Amino acid sequence: MxxxxxxxxxxxxxxxxxxxxxxxxxxxxxxxxxxxxxxxxxFRDKGIAKATRVNQDELQAACSKYVDKLPPKLKAKLEAKEAEAIKLPVDGKFMGDWKAGEKLAQSGRGMTWSDKAEDPAGGNCYNCHQLSSKEIAFGTIGPSLLNFGKVRGNGEDIQRYVYARIYNAKAANACANMPRFGHMGILSEAQMKDLVALLLDPESPVNK
Ligand code: HEC
Incomplete structure (x- = not known):
């Protein structure tokens, strides 16, 4: 300087x-x-990236206003609203294929002006989390998820928890830094199930 x-x-x-x-x-x-x-x-519309993306929704505007430190009542109200909008899989199954999940976790592709609407987006999970012990390049904005299934189990409650967390992290923590993958239409139901499997399947490299 x-x-x-x-x-x-x-x-x-x-x-x-x-x-x-x-x-x-x-x-x-x-x-x-x-x-x-x-x-x-x-900011202008370009391809699938529309300028309306810069408009904050109610929750984002509140987090900006209070610099992520929401008054407890407002925080609870906004989280409840996010939680209500979570759509769980209609077939009641949460576990997909961990191999597809690992590819999604690795991929930061998607949502830019040069992507097409029909191109599936990636989950970008490694950008913020450690997951598989085999991958040494990862970000640390989020907690390490290494051994997640080993530590937290893989029963139905934890499957539902992980699915909901990926669908909308802000239902658990209103000003969370994690994107709302289901809520914002970034990932499909099948993709989110693959990520649940990546975290919880005993065969996944996350738990090996
Ligand atoms: C921009 C950073 C970011 C990205 C990308 C991200 N996360 Fe997160 N994640 C976080 C943060 C930060 C937390 C900590 C909790 C919070 O802020 O609420 C978290 C928390 C979690 C939790 C809860 C952990 C626990 O102990 O209960 C899970 C599960 C999770 N993330 C999975 C994922 C998966 C799967 C992906 C990829 C689809 C992903 N995250 C992508 C930042 C991120």
Whole structure:
């Protein structure tokens, strides 16, 4: 960082500190409005990526407003609303094929303007989680899921839990950093079942 920039940041920080709280709040909300205006101006429909994606839903807007620290009552209300919208598999089965699940977990493909609507998206799970012990490239935004089935079992309750968690992580934690794969139509029912199997099947490399 150059000295001039550092100086100007220091001066603005000092200025912000000197502001009365109400003034500071107003300045921040003006900045939020300006940012939203710029984002809306610069994002355009391109292929399957529509500019409407930048519009926040009620839950995202609340998480932005409270910087992910929702008042407990609002948090419970929003989580209940997300949970109500979860659609469990109609055949009552949650476990698919872990091999297909591993491919999905590896793939970060999908949802960009150069993808086609009919191309299936990937789950991108390794970007945030450790899963199989064989894969050493993984992100750490989310907790390690290595040995998930070994530790948590693989009965029907945990199968339903994992499916629902993949379908809509924000039903369990309103401002979770994990995408809502089912809720937002990123993954299909069959794909989410394959991921449940990846986490819970005793034969999956996650549990070996
Ligand atoms: C952008 C990061 C991100 C991605 C991508 C992501 N997750 Fe997560 N995941 C998280 C975070 C963060 C948590 C921690 C809990 C929370 O925030 O609510 C989590 C929690 C979980 C949990 C609950 C763990 C527990 O101990 O109960 C499961 C299961 C899970 N993720 C599975 C997946 C699967 C499967 C995928 C791929 C389809 C995936 N995640 C993709 C960030 C991510």
């Amino acid at each position: 150059n000295a001039k920039l550092l100086m100007s940041i220091t001066v603005s920080a000092a200025f912000a500190l000197a502001m009365a709280p109400a003034q500071a709040e107003k300045a921040a909300s003006n900045l939020d409005a300006k940012t939203a205006e710029i984002v809306k101006r610069d």
